[in-house]
Amino acid sequence: MALKGEAAVMEKVSFTRLQDGTAEEYAFLEPLEEQYCHDVVNRLFEHLRKLDESLGGYQVSRLEHCLQSATRALRAGEDDDMIVGALLHDIGDILAPCNHDELAAAIVRPYLREEVTWIVQYHATFQKFYYADKLGGDKNARNKFTGHPYFDACVRFCEDYDENCFDGTYDSLELEEFRPYMERVFARKPWDPEVLKPQLEKII
Template sequence: MQESTADDWKIIGDEFKSYAAALPDRVLVHLRLLDGDCGGFPVDRLTHSLQTATRAYRDKRDEEYVICALLHDIGDTLGSFNHPDIAAAILKPFVSAENHAIVEKHGIFQGYYFFHHLGMNRNLRDQFAGESFYNATLEFCEKYDAPAFDPDYDTLPLEFFEPMLRRVMARPKNTIYKSVTE
């Protein structure tokens, strides 16, 4: 890198643009890895993600929020102990600070419904009381994430959300590489 030139970085930048444009395809492949893995729940992880997004969509949330709902558990396969961090990292360049915080913190907030069954403090979310994202994350878990384990729910298919995902991921908002993506 110390010997690179502007011409070298023009080539690399052009390659980056095409690679970055294919990000939605890679995300969809990874999301499909959740198919069939129930983890003891009544629906598999992909269905849970689709139900969460379907509920947000039917509640007339904007596309960015719906895609956050869709991808909130995408980290389950690689981040068994920190899946919200994985999802939040994927989404961070494309979403608002509040939506990012919702995804990043949803695991702690969702724990309210079950941590006490595991000998944990169900009120861990209270450490974030007063934060700007607190009420929004409570709402996300209560309205969209927690109820999205229903095997009888009329869940929209992944193909329905694909155009939204492509639109949201086509417009990075928060990246140091913004000049390369334009």
């Protein structure tokens, strides 16, 4: 609160129902929410680090798997969207192990082009091609998407940046080396139609 004689400084809103908030209160909240959104990269990095202690049994941790995926994408000359999508494609493993792809897609959807978000959302289904039959499952589950404009792109993602990223000897880049890519992507205006728009040349 301000000193006597000065205008009161708002520290928190007074309303208990959204409908009761004033224009001044929402003007007070807006920059706080913008800053919170701006800081999402730091929170994502914190969560990625937790993947280092998630599902075991493989040659690499889930964090290393994601680093391999993003490193391969970077070294192949992919753009920021694909590199970030590769880094975050399994970030949902801890909180949503049964639908981790959906959670990861929800995180990136406001910032990445439609193609990459679609790949992130359905990569787990496409990934089954490499192992599901060994567990009595349907390795061709991806075929339900046959004809989709991003089908081939998702096949390529899984082939080049996912199913081959469990190599304990691969020289992945360190997590912090991907910060510039993450910062550029998450500095974008959320839901910008110029970013999210379909890749029409692949649909026609």
